[in-house]
Amino acid sequence: MTVETRTTIQPSDITAIDFECAECHHRIVRNLKDWRNDPARCDNCGGSWTGGDAMQRAKELYSLIRYFSEMAAGHQFVISLEISKAKAEEKKA
Ligand SMILES: [Zn+2]
Numbered sequence: 001m002t003v004e005t006r007t008t009i010q011p012s013d014i015t016a017i018d019f020e021c022a023e024c025h026h027r028i029v030r031n032l033k034d035w036r037n038d039p040a041r042c043d044n045c046g047g048s049w050t051g052g053d054a055m056q057r058a059k060e061l062y063s064l065i066r067y068f069s070e071m072a073a074g075h076q077f078v079i080s081l082e083i084s085k086a087k088a089e090e091k092k093a
Helices: 054-069 085-092
Strands: 007-009 016-020 027-031 081-083
Touching: 016 054
Parallel strands: none
Antiparallel strands: 007 081, 016 027
16 A cells, blocks of 8 residues: 655635845745735845736736635535645654
8 A cells, every 4th residue: 555645735825925135135024914005125135026926927926816715605516735744844843
């Protein structure tokens, strides 16, 4: 017999989205229940985060997470996200 362990999360498990500055690694957290405004720049080094469409995509991700976490009973499927085994082991350590 082979037993396979998989680690999954559901959108409703997600409470916030972290934005980490690629330059200085400062983090800004947006709670899914209180997004307020888009983080336009790093609070630490002042680097702009509005170039390209990444911030728009982040907002779409936020909307999708909220949509799937608020799906009421009666839908024909539930979405779960599987994380890699290495990442799951990393989280346990
Ligand atoms: Zn920064």
